[in-house]
Structures are given as structure tokens and as C-alpha cells.
Amino acid sequence: MRAFVLRARSAPTDSQLFLASVGQEAHTEILAHTLMNTIFVAQSHRNDVVVYLVLESTHDFSRTICFDTRNICHIGGFHEQALLTKIAKALDISRGMTKEQTRVVDEGITVSTISFEKLVQDLAVDYQLFMMDKKGTSIREQEFVGNPCFLLTDHIPMPKKSFNTLKRLGAQKISLGPKMLFASQCVVLIHNELDINQ
Numbered sequence: 001m002r003a004f005v006l007r008a009r010s011a012p013t014d015s016q017l018f019l020a021s022v023g024q025e026a027h028t029e030i031l032a033h034t035l036m037n038t039i040f041v042a043q044s045h046r047n048d049v050v051v052y053l054v055l056e057s058t059h060d061f062s063r064t065i066c067f068d069t070r071n072i073c074h075i076g077g078f079h080e081q082a083l084l085t086k087i088a089k090a091l092d093i094s095r096g097m098t099k100e101q102t103r104v105v106d107e108g109i110t111v112s113t114i115s116f117e118k119l120v121q122d123l124a125v126d127y128q129l130f131m132m133d134k135k136g137t138s139i140r141e142q143e144f145v146g147n148p149c150f151l152l153t154d155h156i157p158m159p160k161k162s163f164n165t166l167k168r169l170g171a172q173k174i175s176l177g178p179k180m181l182f183a184s185q186c187v188v189l190i191h192n193e194l195d196i197n198q
């Protein structure tokens with residue numbers, strides 16, 4: 001399995017605010033683009049990928065929306081609007097949830113009130129964590145054994161305190177080259193590298 005975590009620090013957990021933030025400062029379209037490129041291939045979707053979108057602009061708890069491609073049946077299309085609608089639906093379903101609760105959104109899709117820190121601690125049990133960083137080891141020099149999990153952010157960088165948590169969990173920094181890319185571009189390059197080498 002390949003896992004991808006997009007930590008969207010500026011993404012609102014209120015569905016209406018989330019949808020209204022497309023093209024605005026929070027750039028919530030990043031979530032749809034990243035989801036699209038992580039899950040879909042031409043005429044199909046991958047079936048060995050789990051994507052976690054962590055939305056952190058909230059009055060109560062972060063929302064972690066999980067898309068597990070082993071169980072997803074019909075997501076409603078791969079265009080931006082379909083994916084944004086699905087995320088907004090998950091946010092609506094999550095209203096009123098207490099800390100560390102999970103609800104089913106659709107087949108293969110869940111929403112949880114768990115934080116990024118708790119999520120990565122849980123993922124570290126089954127996955128080797130890789131933090132995407134322009135200054136890390138080149139992905140072409142990295143050997144992948146077992147299940148990799150790639151950690152990305154939106155346009156707001158990872159806060160310093162998270163680095164200590166990630167270091168403790170053995171996360172390694174991986175680079176895709178000298179240009180600063182969108183998260184949605186990173187996932188294409190990561191998939192391609194693994195597709196060729198695994």
C-alpha cells in the first residue's frame with residue numbers, strides 16, 4: 001500500500017467556508033487537485049492507495065478525511081467540483097463529532113476528528129514515513145521497502161514542533177528536485193517513481 005497525507009493547515013472544516021475558499025487565500029482547490037492525482041489514472045483509479053486529507057482551520061477539531069481506494073466504488077467523477085463536493089459532504093457529516101471519533105461518508109471514505117500528530121503516530125505502525133522536502137534525499141536514491149507513507153503540506157509549511165514528532169517516528173526527508181512544486185505535482189512524481197521501480 002501507498003499512503004499519502006496532505007496536511008492542509010489553511011483548509012476550513014466548515015463545508016461552506018471550505019467551498020468558498022477555492023481560489024482564495026486558503027486555496028482549498030489544492031485538496032481536490034492532490035486527491036485527483038493521488039487516486040486516479042486514465043480510465044480507472046488505483047487500488048493500492050490510501051489518501052488522508054487533514055483540514056486544520058477549525059473551531060473545534062481537525063478533520064481527517066480518508067479515501068481508501070481498495071473500497072471506493074464511485075466517487076462522482078474526477079473533476080475538481082466532484083472532489084470538492086465529496087470533501088464538503090464529509091465535513092457536513094462530521095458536524096458535532098467529539099474528539100477522535102470516526103464516521104463513514106461513503107464506501108471507502110471516512111471522516112475522523114483526529115489530529116495530524118495522532119494520525120502519523122497511528123500510520124507509523126504500518127508505514128515508513130517520508131516527509132516531502134526540497135532539501136531531502138533524492139527520491140531516486142531512496143530505497144523503498146514495505147509500505148511508504150508520504151507527508152505533504154499545503155502552502156503553509158509544517159510547524160517546527162511537528163518536526164520533532166516526525167523525527168521520533170523515524171520520518172525521512174525526500175526530495176523531488178530543486179523546484180518548489182504543488183503537492184498535486186509531487187504525488188504524480190512519487191507515483192511515477194514507485195510505478196517504475198516496484
Ligand SMILES: C[S@@+](CC[C@H](N)C(=O)[O-])C[C@H]1O[C@@H](n2cnc3c(N)ncnc32)[C@H](O)[C@@H]1O
Pocket residue numbers: 132133134135151152153154155156157158174175176177178179180181182183186
Ligand atoms: C507548495 S509546497 C509547500 C510550500 C511551503 N510554503 C513550504 O515552504 O514548504 C507543497 C508540498 O510539496 C512539497 N514539495 C514541493 N516541492 C518539493 C520538492 N521539490 N521536493 C519534495 N517536496 C516538495 C513541500 O514539501 C510541501 O509538502
